[in-house]
Amino acid sequence: MSVELLINAIIAGLLLGGFYAAVTVGVSISFGILDIVNIAHPAFIILGSYIAYIVNQTLGVDPILTAIIVLPGFYALGMVVYQVYYQSFEKRGQDALRGLAFFFGLLFVTEVLLILVFGVDYRYVQAAYIEYTWHFGFMDIPFRMLIPCVMSLLMVGLLQLYLSRTFTGRAIMAVSQDQLALQLMAADPIKIKRTAFAISIATASLAGAFLIVIQPVEPSVGREYIGRVFAICVLGGLQSLPGTVIAAMLLGVVESLTATFSGPSWAPAVSFGFLLLTLAFRPAGLLGR
Amino acid sequence: MRAFYFYVSSILVGGLFFAFARWLGNDYLFFAGYTVLQFVVLATAWNILGGYCGYVNFGSAAFFAMGAYSSVALHKLAAGVDRYFPESLVGFAKLILPLNIPTLIIFGGIVSGLVGLGTGYLTLRLRGAFFAIATLALAVVLQTLIVNWDFVGGSRGAYIIRPGEVPILGSYIQYLFLVMLVLAVVALAAARIIEQSRLGYGFATIRDDEMAAEACGVPTLKLKLIATTMSGALMGMAGAPFPYYIGYLEPSSAFGLAYAVNSIAMPMIGGTTSWVGPLVGALLLGIIQQIATVTISSAINLLIVGLLLVGFVIVAPKGIIGLVQDFMRERASDKGQPTWRSRLAIFANMRPGAR
Amino acid sequence: MAEPLLHVDNLGKRFGGFVALDGINLAVQPGERLGLIGPNGSGKSTLVNCMCGTLQNETGSVRFDGQIMDGLPANKRTHRGMARSFQLPRPFVTLSVAENLRIPLLFTAHSRGGRHLSKEETENRCHELAGLVGLAAKANKLPRDLTQVEMRKLELARAMAADPKLLIADEAMAGLSQSEVDEIVALLIKMNERGVTIIMIEHIMRAVMAFSQRLVVLVTGKKIADGPPQEVVGHPEVIGAYLGQ
Numbered sequence: 001m002s003v004e005l006l007i008n009a010i011i012a013g014l015l016l017g018g019f020y021a022a023v024t025v026g027v028s029i030s031f032g033i034l035d036i037v038n039i040a041h042p043a044f045i046i047l048g049s050y051i052a053y054i055v056n057q058t059l060g061v062d063p064i065l066t067a068i069i070v071l072p073g074f075y076a077l078g079m080v081v082y083q084v085y086y087q088s089f090e091k092r093g094q095d096a097l098r099g100l101a102f103f104f105g106l107l108f109v110t111e112v113l114l115i116l117v118f119g120v121d122y123r124y125v126q127a128a129y130i131e132y133t134w135h136f137g138f139m140d141i142p143f144r145m146l147i148p149c150v151m152s153l154l155m156v157g158l159l160q161l162y163l164s165r166t167f168t169g170r171a172i173m174a175v176s177q178d179q180l181a182l183q184l185m186a187a188d189p190i191k192i193k194r195t196a197f198a199i200s201i202a203t204a205s206l207a208g209a210f211l212i213v214i215q216p217v218e219p220s221v222g223r224e225y226i227g228r229v230f231a232i233c234v235l236g237g238l239q240s241l242p243g244t245v246i247a248a249m250l251l252g253v254v255e256s257l258t259a260t261f262s263g264p265s266w267a268p269a270v271s272f273g274f275l276l277l278t279l280a281f282r283p284a285g286l287l288g289r
Numbered sequence: 290m291r292a293f294y295f296y297v298s299s300i301l302v303g304g305l306f307f308a309f310a311r312w313l314g315n316d317y318l319f320f321a322g323y324t325v326l327q328f329v330v331l332a333t334a335w336n337i338l339g340g341y342c343g344y345v346n347f348g349s350a351a352f353f354a355m356g357a358y359s360s361v362a363l364h365k366l367a368a369g370v371d372r373y374f375p376e377s378l379v380g381f382a383k384l385i386l387p388l389n390i391p392t393l394i395i396f397g398g399i400v401s402g403l404v405g406l407g408t409g410y411l412t413l414r415l416r417g418a419f420f421a422i423a424t425l426a427l428a429v430v431l432q433t434l435i436v437n438w439d440f441v442g443g444s445r446g447a448y449i450i451r452p453g454e455v456p457i458l459g460s461y462i463q464y465l466f467l468v469m470l471v472l473a474v475v476a477l478a479a480a481r482i483i484e485q486s487r488l489g490y491g492f493a494t495i496r497d498d499e500m501a502a503e504a505c506g507v508p509t510l511k512l513k514l515i516a517t518t519m520s521g522a523l524m525g526m527a528g529a530p531f532p533y534y535i536g537y538l539e540p541s542s543a544f545g546l547a548y549a550v551n552s553i554a555m556p557m558i559g560g561t562t563s564w565v566g567p568l569v570g571a572l573l574l575g576i577i578q579q580i581a582t583v584t585i586s587s588a589i590n591l592l593i594v595g596l597l598l599v600g601f602v603i604v605a606p607k608g609i610i611g612l613v614q615d616f617m618r619e620r621a622s623d624k625g626q627p628t629w630r631s632r633l634a635i636f637a638n639m640r641p642g643a644r
Numbered sequence: 645m646a647e648p649l650l651h652v653d654n655l656g657k658r659f660g661g662f663v664a665l666d667g668i669n670l671a672v673q674p675g676e677r678l679g680l681i682g683p684n685g686s687g688k689s690t691l692v693n694c695m696c697g698t699l700q701n702e703t704g705s706v707r708f709d710g711q712i713m714d715g716l717p718a719n720k721r722t723h724r725g726m727a728r729s730f731q732l733p734r735p736f737v738t739l740s741v742a743e744n745l746r747i748p749l750l751f752t753a754h755s756r757g758g759r760h761l762s763k764e765e766t767e768n769r770c771h772e773l774a775g776l777v778g779l780a781a782k783a784n785k786l787p788r789d790l791t792q793v794e795m796r797k798l799e800l801a802r803a804m805a806a807d808p809k810l811l812i813a814d815e816a817m818a819g820l821s822q823s824e825v826d827e828i829v830a831l832l833i834k835m836n837e838r839g840v841t842i843i844m845i846e847h848i849m850r851a852v853m854a855f856s857q858r859l860v861v862l863v864t865g866k867k868i869a870d871g872p873p874q875e876v877v878g879h880p881e882v883i884g885a886y887l888g889q
Contacts, residue, residue, distance in 0.1 A: 037418035039347075039425075088603040098602045100345050100421050101557050105599035108550050112592040223546065227429055230422045265444065269433035272426040279423045280411045487750045490739075494747055497736035500698060503718035504728050506752030506806055510717070562738070 004138040009260040010253055011139060017252025018149030019214060021245045022207040023225055024232040025156050029200035031230070032239035033176045034193055036085065040103040041229060042222035043110035044201055048074065048208020049123075049217040050114060056125040063125045064151060067209035071202050078201030081106070082194045107222070114219035122216035130213060148210035153245070155206055159199070160241045172196040176239060224268060231275035295481065296474070303470040311463070319466040323534060325575035326469040327527050331548065332555035332567035333476040334523030338516045339553070340561030341489065343496030345421040348408075348428035349552035352521045354543035355404050355431065356397030356528025361441045361538055363388055363396065364449055390468050390530050397529025398522040404431070405521020409514040416499070432544040446539025449532040465534055469527075476523050480564035483519075492516060524552075547591060551578075554598040560610025569609050649674045649709060649841050650695070650726075650810055656703035657687075657694055664690040666865040667704070672810070672843065677836050679856030679873065680845045683885070687865040688845050689731060692814050696728045697721040709809060722752050727808035731815040731845075733795040735787035741798055742783040745770045748806035769805070777801040777831060793824040800831060810841045817848055825851050853877075861885075 023045060030038040051070055052063035061069075089099040134141040163169040171187045175196065211217060232251055236243035251271055258270045310318035331349060338344050366373055367388070388396070412423045436444045451461050483489045491512045494502035499509050532538045551574065559570025574594060581590035605612055648671035655668040665687045672678055682688050693699040695706055697718035706713040713721055727748070736744050749766050761769065774780045777797035782790065790798060796816050803811055813832060817825045829851050836842050846852045852859065852873070859876040861869040863885040869876045876882055 031418070037421070039422070084603065088606075092606075097339070097343055097345055097417075098557070098606050100418060101553055102599060102602045104347065104550070104553060105595050105602065108546065109592065109595035109599060111546075112588055112595055116588050116592065220546075224429075226422075227426050231426070234419075234422075265437055266433060269430050272429040272433075275426040276411060276423055276430060279415055279419055279426075490743070490747060490750055493739055494736050497738055498734045500718075501730065501734035501736065502747070503698070504696065504722060504730070505748040505802065506719050506722035507747065508717075508719045508751075 005260060006257075008138070008140060009256045011141065012145065012260075013253030013256030014249055015141070015145035015149045015252070016214075016256055017249035018152050018245075019145070019207075019210050020228060020232055020248035020252050021156050022148070022152030022203065022210055024229045024236070024244050024248055025159060025241060026200040026203040026207065027229045027233045028236065028239060028241060028244045029159075029172075029196055029203075032233055032244075033172060034196055034200075035176060036082075036193075036197060037100055038103050038197075038200070039100070039226055039230075040106040040110065041200070041204060042225035043107045044074070044077075044204035045208045045211060045225065046114060046217060046219060046222040047110060048205040049212040050118065050208075051205070052209040052212050053123045053125055053217070056127075060126075062127050063209040063213055064147070064206070067205045071205050074205040075198045075202040078198030079194055081201065082197040085197075086190060086194070107226075111219045111222060118219065120218050120220070122218045123212070124216040125212050127213065144213055148213050151206070152210055155203065156241055156245055159203070163241070168192065168195060173239075227268070227272035227275050231271050231278060234275065235278050292481070295478070299474050299477065303474070307463075307467065307470070310466075316460060316462055319460075319462045320534075321579040323462065323466045323469050324579065325572060326466070326473045327531070328551055328555060328575045329473040329568055329571040330469070330476045330527035331524055331552040332559070332571040333473075333480050333564060334520045334527065335552040336556040336561055336564070336567045337480060337483065337492075337523070338520040340556050340566065341483065341492035341496065342513065342516045344513070344516070345553070346424045346520065347421050347549055347553070348424035348431075349524055350544045350546065350548035351424075351428035351431045352401045352404060352524035353528035353531070353548050354435065354540070355401045356394075356525030357531040357538055357543045358435055358441050358528075359397045359400040359525070360393045360529045360532050361447050361449065363393060364532065365440060365447070390465070390533065394468070394472065394526045394529040398526040401525020401528070402518045402522030404525070405517040405519070406514060408521065409517035412517075413510055413513065428544065428549070432540055435540050435544075442539070444540060446537055446542075447532070448537050449535075451533055451536070462534075465530055468530055472526055476527075477564055477568060479519070479523070480567075484564060488512070488515070547594075550591070550594055550598070551575075554594050554601075556608075558597055558601045558608055560608030562607075563610060566608050566610045573609075647710065648672055649676075650843075651707040652691075652695065652704070653707065654704035655691070655694060655701050655706065657690055657699065657701050664865050665694065665701070668862075668865075668867055670860060670867065670870075672841060674809075674841055675836070675839065676841050677833070677855055677857045678841075678843045679852040679859045680843055680862065681847070681849075681852055681859065682862035685864075686862040688862055689814060690865075691862065692728060692812055692843075692845060696726060696812065719751070722748070722806050722808075725807075725809035726812070727803040727806040727810070728812040729796075729799040729803045729814060729816055731818070733787075733799040735790075735795065735798055735802075737787050740784050740786055741774060741779055741790070742770050744787065744798060744802055745773050745805045748802060752806040773801045773805050776804070776834075793820055793827070796820065796828060797831070800828070800835075804835060804840070808840060810843070811835065812843045812845070814845045815847065816844070817846060817851055822850075826854075829855050849877075 023042075026044075027038065027041050030036045030041065048067060052066045055061050055066040056063050085099065085102065089102065129143040129147055132143040134143070134146070163173055171192045172195070175189055175192050211221075228251065232244060232247045235250070236245075236247035251274060254274070255267050255270050259267045306322060310322065331353060334352075335346060335349055338346050408424065408427055411427075412420050415423055435441065441447055483492070491502070491507050494505065494507050495509050495512060502509050528543070531543070535542070555570035555574050556567040557570070558574060559568065560566030574597065577593060578590040581593060601608060607614070650670070650672040652668055652670040655665055656663075657665040668691060680688055680691070690699065694701040695713075697713065697716055697720070700715065708721070708724060708726055711724065713724070713726075736747065739747070746766060749761060749769050771780060771783070774783045777800060779794060779797055779801065782794065787795065787798065800813065800816060803813075816832070817828050820828065825848055832842055832844060832855060844852065844855055856873050858871065859869070859873040860867060861876060861879075861882050868885060869879045869882050
């Protein structure tokens with residue numbers, strides 16, 4: 001094991017981890033804060049990838065720029081999904097089992113629709129920075145990893161500011177912990193939850209663009225991310241965004257090391273194994289008590 | 290008496306189908322029938338944990354695949370008896386290998402049952418969504434292990450050559466069909482027995498309120514382990530003959546998402562509180578998919594399953610059985626005397642008003 | 645004095661840094677009617693949960709009927725003869741009233757005394773219990789068809805179905821009207837007369853005073869008073885900490 005290989009693997013892992021933070025932040029909001037088990041989140045991410053792909057192919061627009069432009073669309077989609085979820089499950093009371101099946105169905109339907117429209121071929125995008133790599137001595141920093149990582153950390157940072165500084169943001173945090181405080185703030189919990197869920201889906205637009213910048217995408221790629229996002233989310237302590245970033249970096253590094261030293265075919269087992277062990281032995285997360 | 294009717298009618302229906310297909314002389318019907326029956330077993334197995342106990346398993350495909358791969362492993366072992374056994378044991382190994390299908394089914398059941406037990410232990414403290422996500426994770430971990438296990442073909446997959454001679458009449462697929470028919474009856478019978486027993490009541494209390502169940506003296510952890518083991522074992526049994534059915538098994542087909550989705554969608558669409566629900570759901574969805582695969586495409590039939598699942602959980606959360614129950618209750622309150630429908634309901638062991 | 649039925653010795657429990665229970669000592673004699681009071685957050689429910697096995701205590705021990713209970717899960721404690729009702733009723737929502745009552749019979753009363761109840765005996769017990777709390781007419785209804793007070797009665801009847809030596813009634817009357825409170829108190833006294841030791845956790849002082857032979861007061865996880873009800877409510881510390889609120 002050479003030191004250079006090791007350091008490069010760690011750098012790649014950290015860059016990957018930054019991207020994982022963007023993938024997970026939506027679930028940290030929907031699952032961690034709102035207690036809505038949106039296992040369809042990765043499907044929305046793949047949807048984001050395909051939108052970035054279409055626009056990039058037809059108009060040549062940068063995928064990340066596309067994602068920012070279509071953010072309102074994803075936000076609206078999130079509002080619709082929440083409204084259906086609320087009317088069908090939350091309002092009727094404790095029927096989490098069916099809510100889960102609902103999202104599982106959504107995941108599946110989205111994936112199959114994408115397959116029907118685009119087939120199972122891998123799709124990729126073009127942008128000037130994708131081919132570019134910085135070299136510092138023996139260290140390689142590919143831009144197709146760096147840009148998504150930086151943008152992703154920026155997005156999570158902004159979300160953290162939003163959640164901790166603005167009125168609505170604080171109301172969102174209060175939704176999970178203190179319904180009474182929320183009432184005192186004279187906020188409508190349903191509206192707050194709808195806003196929060198819509199934001200969580202909106203992040204999928206960006207995460208999808210990052211994903212297709214990093215690697216070619218086909219419809220079933222999303223499934224690999226179910227384990228990752230929930231592993232990171234649980235590991236990060238569910239509702240803490242800084243916790244999410246730390247856990248994402250950790251998983252990124254571990255995955256990168258595994259891929260480098262024991263081959264990429266073992267990589268999926270890492271995140272899911274991580275998740276299983278976390279759930280079994282440390283359900284409160286790394287930073288939990 | 291009801292049990293008697295159950296066995297007689299299920300064997301009659303299966304037998305009639307068998308005779309009909311033989312009369313048509315169409316082997317395709319057996320291929321399609323096998324798949325539908327396999328889904329009956331999977332849906333029933335899923336429902337023991339998901340419907341009765343309220344624990345959603347997203348990893349059905351993994352339990353199914355473990356059953357299938359245990360057969361592959363034994364098949365490979367049989368193919369290389371001379372290589373894998375010490376000389377003194379070769380004679381003995383040749384005597385017992387290759388195993389016949391019923392033995393493989395029992396073996397697959399044991400393997401997947403153990404995986405189920407392990408899952409249960411690993412997830413004892415997990416509830417609701419966390420359990421569901423853990424099963425999803427487990428499926429991927431197991432798939433990765435199989436992909437990296439060269440003995441059973443790894444990611445390339447494995448060819449299985451069917452044995453030449455057939456134990457009973459007819460072609461090999463007819464034999465497989467009969468085996469799966471028996472397995473489906475066994476699974477349904479098991480579900481029925483559970484529902485009517487103390488175990489079934491215990492499962493229902495776990496679904497409704499674990500803390501209250503504990504306070505009533507229900508050993509919830511033990512019952513959960515029983516449920517994960519039984520459910521896993523039945524799924525494994527459904528998977529064990531699969532390599533012989535398909536001829537060539539690769540991880541991505543054995544672990545296919547279609548199994549996971551179908552085994553959730555079928556009970557949810559049929560109804561989760563009684564054994565009839567998964568049966569109805571599996572027959573309905575299974576037949577629709579067989580028709581759609583032939584007439585349109587296999588991607589479309591998966592889309593149909595997904596849309597039906599989403600539609601049903603939103604519009605009819607109690608499934609088809611729930612809809613029928615509501616309909617019957619209205620009728621019953623109109624007349625106030627038992628009708629053929631209410632008798633049917635009693636036969637189906639549907640609890641009044643249960644969700 | 646006879647050997648106490650329940651002996652709580654130096655019981656402690658914390659959640660993170662928060663000390664919920666701090667060295668609780670408590671002895672309950674067979675056949676006693678004990679009232680347990682304390683302001684919100686004083687640790688009453690935590691104490692109940694630690695006694696019943698819903699939570700595990702960290703220090704000290706719980707001895708019941710001559711046996712150490714520490715580390716036993718809740719269902720085992722129920723088998724040994726401890727039963728509880730929940731503060732917020734927790735019926736099995738997909739089971740009928742009769743089926744709710746059948747659960748403890750099937751899983752607890754069944755296996756006690758080395759003899760299984762026959763199907764008939766189980767049914768008879770179910771009806772008897774439903775009759776005891778006045779729910780016989782609603783035996784085949786689902787919990788969602790019950791009123792608040794009926795739900796509380798079901799909760800108590802289900803606890804009684806386990807045929808307990810000790811019944812812990814956790815705020816069985818919160819939110820009920822005066823006449824309904826009297827009904828439940830009468831019910832609890834009736835159960836006590838059948839030989840069941842009862843610990844009643846309650847906020848409603850009228851009910852506590854009518855029911856209790858002895859009163860224990862918890863404040864911020866500590867026991868501050870223990871004695872005859874009239875004496876305890878006159879205790880200056882109790883007045884200061886609890887009644888003076």
